[in-house]
Amino acid sequence: MIELMDFVKDYGSFRAVDRLNLRIPGGELFGFIGPNGAGKTTTIRFLATLIKAGGGDGRVAGYSVTRQPLEVRHHIGYMPDQFGSYNGMRVHEFLDFFALAYRLPRSFRKRRIELLLEMLDLAEKRRARVMDLSRGMKQKLYLAKTLVHDPPVLILDEPAAGLDPQARIELKRLLKELRRQGKTILVSSHILSELADFCTWVGIIHRGRLLSYGPMEDVLRSIRAARRIAVRCLDGHGGLQQARAVVVNRPGVENVHEEDGKLYFDLYGGDAEAADLLNNLIRSGVGVTSFAECDPTLEDVFLRLTKPMSHEAEMTAFSSPSA
DSSP: OEEEEEEEEEETTEEEEEEEEEEEOTTOEEEEEOOTTSSHHHHHHHHTTSSOOSEEEEEETTEETTTOHHHHHHHEEEEOSSOOOOTTSBHHHHHHHHHHHTTOOHHHHHHHHHHHHHHTTOGGGTTSBGGGSOHHHHHHHHHHHHHTTOOSEEEEESTTTTOOHHHHHHHHHHHHHHHHTTOEEEEEESOHHHHHTTOSEEEEEETTEEEEEEEHHHHHHTTTTSEEEEEEETTHHHHHHHHHHHHTTSTTEEEEEEETTEEEEEEOSOHHHHHHHHHHHHHTTOOEEEEEEEOOOHHHHHHHHTTTSOHHHHHHHHHSOOO
16 A cells, blocks of 8 residues: 655655655555654655655555655645644634645535544534644644544644643554554554554654565564563562673673563573573572563564664653653
């Protein structure tokens, strides 16, 4: 449903995206992840036909982005990370403006707008001015605008930026429902945890290069050469220090650190090695209260793929405000 074939984009001497190849099947909710400046917005703007490629091409719903831009525009709903000002309009006027731009018949426009207002819990705000809406309400309105012509493909650039926790939860619910209705959705973010719990596919981009992509389970499984173990002990920090002394010099153990009252480390090996290490901890008198393998996270994947860049540098890139 969405494809990129050797997509390249340069800004002067700077290569923002370098030979990106990607294929997102229809009906998937694809999380496009990377720090600020990685090339996410450049890629999205190309798919939305807003910039030209320096090389390569893309296809959306079977249409070429470079050769059939008008057909692509009719098949996508694009939500940029920043919007222009429509402060003089009321909510229903705002939606009617975009419905008219897509040349929807007047009788259909009214029904469609009412349906979207109900779907996005904006019915009571239909006569409110856009300028008077909260940030969360504006994001809902912009999503309604994106859906006004009922496109099969949605391309959303940082849609949760600036939202409070409750609004983020509501946005996730809406995206899941839209996928259930059969839409293909590409949603970008520089916050890994934001997309990890609801995307079905994921792609990780860094410095203009696609590092990994595919079904969420496959991407997470790709770093399972080592298993992440979390140990909780009696006696708090003292118990963790005792456990650290046991595991830190053991062959096959790396990245030992204490966090949130637990000792974490990577263990290379199978169940036998894990069982033997647990036995060593107990024989050494460590009061182990839990010894469990942690599921890998998107953060784990990213940090492994981008080595040797430091953990601190990457976390700074991921936690900085969206630009």
